[in-house]
Amino acid sequence: MIRGLKYALTQAFVQVFRNKGMSLASIFSITAMLLILGLFFFVTVNINIATESAKQQFNTIEVYLLEETSRDDADIITQSLLSMDEIAGVTYVSKEEAMEHFKDRWGDKAYLLEGLAENPLPNSLRVELTSLEDGQLIYEACRNLIGVEDVRYYQEEVKKILTITDFIQQGALIIILFLIIVSVVVVSNTVKLTVMARQREIMIMKYVGATNWFIRGPLLAEGMMIGCISAGIYLGLIWMIYSRMVELFSNQALLLFSTSFVEVGFMMRNLIWIFIALGMSIGAFGSILSMRRFLNA
Amino acid sequence: MIRFEGVTKMYGGNVGLLDATIKIEKGDFVFLVGPSGAGKSTLIKLILKEIEPDEGAIYVNGREITHLSNREIPPLRRSIGMVFQDFRLLPNKTVYENVAFAMEVVHSTKRAIRRQIPQVLSIMGISDKADKFPAELSAGEQQRVAIARALINNPMMLIADEPTGNLDPDTAWEIMKLINQINRRGTTVLMVTHAKDIVDRMGKRVVAIDKGRIVRDAWGGEYGYDD
Numbered sequence: 066m067i068r069g070l071k072y073a074l075t076q077a078f079v080q081v082f083r084n085k086g087m088s089l090a091s092i093f094s095i096t097a098m099l100l101i102l103g104l105f106f107f108v109t110v111n112i113n114i115a116t117e118s119a120k121q122q123f124n125t126i127e128v129y130l131l132e133e134t135s136r137d138d139a140d141i142i143t144q145s146l147l148s149m150d151e152i153a154g155v156t157y158v159s160k161e162e163a164m165e166h167f168k169d170r171w172g173d174k175a176y177l178l179e180g181l182a183e184n185p186l187p188n189s190l191r192v193e194l195t196s197l198e199d200g201q202l203i204y205e206a207c208r209n210l211i212g213v214e215d216v217r218y219y220q221e222e223v224k225k226i227l228t229i230t231d232f233i234q235q236g237a238l239i240i241i242l243f244l245i246i247v248s249v250v251v252v253s254n255t256v257k258l259t260v261m262a263r264q265r266e267i268m269i270m271k272y273v274g275a276t277n278w279f280i281r282g283p284l285l286a287e288g289m290m291i292g293c294i295s296a297g298i299y300l301g302l303i304w305m306i307y308s309r310m311v312e313l314f315s316n317q318a319l320l321l322f323s324t325s326f327v328e329v330g331f332m333m334r335n336l337i338w339i340f341i342a343l344g345m346s347i348g349a350f351g352s353i354l355s356m357r358r359f360l361n362a
Numbered sequence: 363m364i365r366f367e368g369v370t371k372m373y374g375g376n377v378g379l380l381d382a383t384i385k386i387e388k389g390d391f392v393f394l395v396g397p398s399g400a401g402k403s404t405l406i407k408l409i410l411k412e413i414e415p416d417e418g419a420i421y422v423n424g425r426e427i428t429h430l431s432n433r434e435i436p437p438l439r440r441s442i443g444m445v446f447q448d449f450r451l452l453p454n455k456t457v458y459e460n461v462a463f464a465m466e467v468v469h470s471t472k473r474a475i476r477r478q479i480p481q482v483l484s485i486m487g488i489s490d491k492a493d494k495f496p497a498e499l500s501a502g503e504q505q506r507v508a509i510a511r512a513l514i515n516n517p518m519m520l521i522a523d524e525p526t527g528n529l530d531p532d533t534a535w536e537i538m539k540l541i542n543q544i545n546r547r548g549t550t551v552l553m554v555t556h557a558k559d560i561v562d563r564m565g566k567r568v569v570a571i572d573k574g575r576i577v578r579d580a581w582g583g584e585y586g587y588d589d
């Protein structure tokens with residue numbers, strides 16, 4: 066068993082180097098496939114994070130309370146709101162706190178507010194939605210509550226954001242599907258070429274009396290080795306491309322979505338094993354596919 | 363050693379072999395002759411269980427092989443050394459590795475491999491080619507490697523399908539002498555050939571096939587027809 070494994074590995078190692086042309090073609094096509102899948106994985110992850118954070122900013126409804134609504138009444142309203150599934154949290158914001166926020170936002174022009182005789186801001190409840198899609202419903206519900214003066218909710222902005230993010234996510238999905246089809250075609254063509262190159266070799270081995278496993282072992286190891294090398298090349302490339310992308314775009318991304326790209330190191334740590342496993346599986350799958358036709362005879 | 367009893371093999375409407383009965387004893391040297399398409403390769407493929415007969419029984423070493431399971435085919439092939447017109451060497455392995463492959467297949471130890479391969483390469487007169495790849499060798503040298511590989515595990519039988527077909531007359535005769543030597547040491551030989559001069563000169567048993575039928579089987583025979 067261990068001897069067989071050692072045999073398969075040494076044979077595979079030698080053959081990968083001797084069949085340089087074939088190995089390079091396979092490495093190229095597997096790397097290309099990984100690159101396509103990987104780049105789009107990165108892009109989708111970042112799009113999702115960006116759209117989620119964009120949604121986060123609009124998932125609060127400000128409920129302004131009437132002057133005569135007491136803190137106790139506010140607590141009762143809070144409780145009734147919290148009982149709804151569509152609401153994730155409710156925070157009470159006193160008029161004093163609201164003024165503080167206001168001053169913060171005005172920054173060095175805050176002195177203009179000093180002149181005000183009394184605080185014109187109302188007490189309010191900040192309602193956080195579980196999902197942006199329920200906004201309209203909760204908005205209506207809040208308006209009908211007793212003790213509420215007004216409700217602020219960015220309806221139009223939310224609608225726009227929802228259409229844009231849906232569009233982006235669906236677009237990404239379509240492109241990914243398209244690219245997956247392309248890469249499957251590329252890899253299966255390479256496999257076909259390898260099959261034809263290997264057909265005669267397998268036939269000869271069978272004439273000499275090799276069992277199917279004796280032939281399969283080294284070929285399988287060879288496929289996995291090629292997949293592993295491809296994954297290594299891929300990871301190197303993606304690291305370079307992604308670092309460059311972060312460099313170029315992270316400032317704009319900050320402006321647009323107030324979120325940064327997912328950190329490079331984090332991405333790499335999570336992806337190394339996934340992509341090595343993926344590369345090896347593609348290689349193994351290719352080998353099995355190319356052997357199946359000739360070993361059953 | 364090998365026995366065919368009323369073996370018929372059809373390829374759709376084409377005749378491969380028709381009701382063939384033949385017996386080859388241990389130590390025999392048999393030439394299999396006949397025009398192109400007569401069924402010579404079909405007979406060999408049947409022995410190696412590369413194809414299945416439609417009718418009849420085939421015995422190899424006293425064992426009926428038409429009902430062997432897939433798992434029993436590799437051992438059957440290991441008991442027979444095969445040599446072909448087109449050599450069938452593994453292109454990405456050196457001469458040494460090509461011969462070693464036949465030993466690795468039967469799980470020989472590294473030590474046994476290291477001991478036996480130089481011996482057989484030396485018998486075949488290709489010791490100095492051990493580290494060359496097949497593409498770097500002449501046709502005659504490639505056929506010597508193929509014979510070395512066929513013999514390395516001491517098979518009881520050597521089957522050669524037109525082994526001299528791609529060789530010039532002098533080289534062909536060299537190879538023929540090698541095969542004769544192998545037979546004298548006790549290995550049964552079945553050789554398909556179109557080389558009239560070789561058959562006539564060797565004076566061995568000749569089995570002639572035509573249109574799938576065995577039409578002649580004579581000791582000390584001659585090639586017997588013109589191509």
Ligand SMILES: Nc1ncnc2c1ncn2[C@@H]1O[C@H](COP(=O)(O)OP(=O)(O)O)[C@@H](O)[C@H]1O
Pocket residue numbers: 373374376377378396397398399400401402403404405
């Ligand atoms: N795979 C096959 N399919 C169809 N016909 C075949 C096949 N192999 C051989 N034949 C036919 O069987 C006959 C015998 O072929 P073969 O044994 O190869 O002849 P030989 O080796 O004597 O030249 C020929 O007529 C050939 O065309």
Ligand SMILES: [Mg+2]
Pocket residue numbers: 402403404
């Ligand atoms: Mg033939």
